[in-house]
Each structure stands twice: as C-alpha cells, then as structure tokens.
Amino acid sequence: MAPRKLAAGNWKMNGTLAALAEIDRLLADQPAPGCDVLVCPPATLIHALTARASGRIDVGGQDCHANASGAHTGDISAAQLLDAGASHVILGHSERRADHGETDAQVRAKAEAAHKAGLVAVICVGETEAQRDAGQTLNLIASQLAGSIPEGATAANTVIAYEPVWAIGTGRTPTTDQIAEVHALMRDRLSARFADGAEMALLYGGSVKPGNAAEIFSIAHVNGALVGGASLKASDFGPIVAALSAA
Ligand SMILES: O=C[C@H](O)COP(=O)(O)O
Numbered sequence: 310m311a312p313r314k315l316a317a318g319n320w321k322m323n324g325t326l327a328a329l330a331e332i333d334r335l336l337a338d339q340p341a342p343g344c345d346v347l348v349c350p351p352a353t354l355i356h357a358l359t360a361r362a363s364g365r366i367d368v369g370g371q372d373c374h375a376n377a378s379g380a381h382t383g384d385i386s387a388a389q390l391l392d393a394g395a396s397h398v399i400l401g402h403s404e405r406r407a408d409h410g411e412t413d414a415q416v417r418a419k420a421e422a423a424h425k426a427g428l429v430a431v432i433c434v435g436e437t438e439a440q441r442d443a444g445q446t447l448n449l450i451a452s453q454l455a456g457s458i459p460e461g462a463t464a465a466n467t468v469i470a471y472e473p474v475w476a477i478g479t480g481r482t483p484t485t486d487q488i489a490e491v492h493a494l495m496r497d498r499l500s501a502r503f504a505d506g507a508e509m510a511l512l513y514g515g516s517v518k519p520g521n522a523a524e525i526f527s528i529a530h531v532n533g534a535l536v537g538g539a540s541l542k543a544s545d546f547g548p549i550v551a552a553l554s555a556a
Contacts, residue, residue, distance in 0.1 A: 312510040314344035315468060315533035316550045317431065318540025319371065319399060319514075324350055332361050334543035335550075343554030344533065347431075348540065349399050352385055359394025369397030369431065372405055375418035377426075387419075387426035397429040399535070401457050403474045413456025421459045424466050431468045431535065432457050433514070434495075438475035447494050454498050464508035469495060470535040476515025478538060485528050488513055492530035519548035526556035 320328070332348065339346070349369035350358050359368045370390040374381050377388055390398055400423065401416035420430040434453035436446045450471070458467065471491050476482050483491075492511055499506030513525055514535030525531060533553055539545040 310508050312508050312532040314553050315347060315510050315512060316344055316553045317347040317512060317535045318546055319535055319537050320350045320541060321537060322351060323541055324354060326357060329358060329361050331543045332358060335547055336365055338543050338547035339550045342550050346550055347397055355393040355395050367396045368394050369399060370395050371399045373398050373419055373423055375422045387423045387428050391426050391428055397431055398423050399431045402433045403435055403472060413453055416457040417459050424461050429466055429468060431470055433470045433472050435472040435474050450491055450494060451498055454495060462503055464505040468510045468512060470512040470514050471495060472514035472535060480516050482516050482521060485524060489528050496530045517549060519545055522549045522552035526553050
C-alpha cells in the first residue's frame with residue numbers, strides 16, 4: 310500500500326481564538342481534499358479547533374511529555390492532547406531540540422508515550438546548515454531516525470518529517486536532488502527496520518509555499534509537507550493542500 314498523503318500545518322506559537330476563522334476559510338476552499346489534512350495549533354486552541362473542524366481536519370499537538378501525568382508544571386501529556394481532540398502530535402521539532410535541548414532519546418520516549426495514548430507521532434529530523442556544509446547530512450539523519458523512533462512505530466502510528474533547520478522560516482529550500490537524497494535514505498532505513506516502513510508517510514518541511522509545493526510533491530518518497538508560516542492563512546495553506554491532492 311502506498312503511504313497516505315498528508316498536508317500538515319504547524320502553527321507554532323501563533324494564533325488565538327480569532328485565528329479559527331482561517332479554519333472556516335480552509336474548509337470552504339478545500340471542501341473535499343484528496344489528502345489528509347492536519348493542523349497543529351497551540352495547545353490552547355486544540356479543543357476549539359477540533360469542534361470547528363467537525364472531523365474534516367485532523368488536529369494535533371506540538372509536543373507532549375514522556376510521562377502520562379505528574380508534577381511537570383507547564384507540560385502536557387499525550388492523553389491530555391487526545392482528550393482535547395488531538396489525533397497527532399509533532400515531536401522533536403528542531404525548535405524543541407534547540408530551545409529545550411531535546412535529545413533523540415527524549416524524542417523517542419515522547420513518541421512511545423504518544424503511541425501508548427493512541428496518538429500518531431510526527432517525528433521531525435533535520436540538519437543544520439553547518440552540518441550540511443560539513444557533509445554530515447545523511448549520517449545525521451540516519452542517526453536521528455535510529456535514535457528518535459521507537460520500536461513500536463508503524464505506518465499507522467508514525468509520520469516522519471524531514472526539516473532542514475536552515476530552510477525553516479527562511480524562504481530557502483534545498484534543491485529537489487537534496488530533498489530526494491534524504492527522502493530516499495529515510496525510506497531505505499525505515500523499510501529495513503520496520504515491517505511496514507515502506508508505507509510510512511514522509512513529509513518535507515521548510516519554507517513550503519504555494520509556489521514551490523507542486524515541485525516538492527513531485528519528488529520521490531515525499532508524501533506531503535509539514536508547513537509552518539504558510540499554514541497560518543487559508544489563502545496559502547489551501548493551495549498547498551490542493552497541490553498535494555493533485556500530486
Ligand atoms: O514545522 C514546520 C516547519 O518548521 C516549517 O516552517 P516554515 O514553513 O515556516 O519554514
């Protein structure tokens with residue numbers, strides 16, 4: 310079976326209740342998308358967005374704690390995300406790895422917690438510009454995949470997002486050959502390690518816009534996108550969803 314196609318939006322620390330009007334616009338613009346659509350708003354909006362989307366868009370968190378409950382002020386558990394309406398959770402985003410020092414082992418523990426709660430883990434990997442310049446990209450991605458993905462991962466409970474750190478929010482994107490090289494490596498490693506690794510959805514993320522989406526979605530083993538800035542407005546995210554639907 311081919312991997313499912315997924316257009317995922319990561320709102321990061323943007324948006325209040327007023328931003329949910331964009332969900333209405335997105336639903337109007339894309340009433341019957343030919344791909345899965347996921348929006349990961351700040352945790353404060355998960356419940357309201359779930360109600361607003363009425364099952365037509367999947368909703369996700371942007372992080373969860375590895376523990377199910379306890380004295381962890383400011384954190385949120387996978388079960389709490391599920392309870393609020395989430396079906397997915399982004400884990401190991403480079404902003405979490407950089408801002409909060411998250412390691413592969415911590416990301417893996419969080420993914421185990423997400424799976425246990427019944428959430429799909431969207432696990433992010435990606436190299437910095439210095440690592441790419443030093444020729445370390447493929448080894449680093451292989452190492453992040455090995456360290457961040459738990460043994461219980463399947464195509465049903467795990468999505469992998471390749472996000473070069475230097476392409477996030479910069480307007481710069483890798484060449485199609487560079488994306489293809491990393492996605493081929495990811496497919497090889499996942500297929501070697503997991504029984505259904507050939508069916509795991511692989512997303513590209515980093516400055517995906519309406520203008521470059523179709524080209525990115527034409528690359529082998531790119532099954533969708535994790536979109537930051539361009540997911541905030543339906544006028545940008547709608548065309549990206551349409552491009553993936555047509556891919
Ligand atoms: O999670 C999304 C990525 O960090 C990409 O962000 P961006 O589309 O704003 O470059």
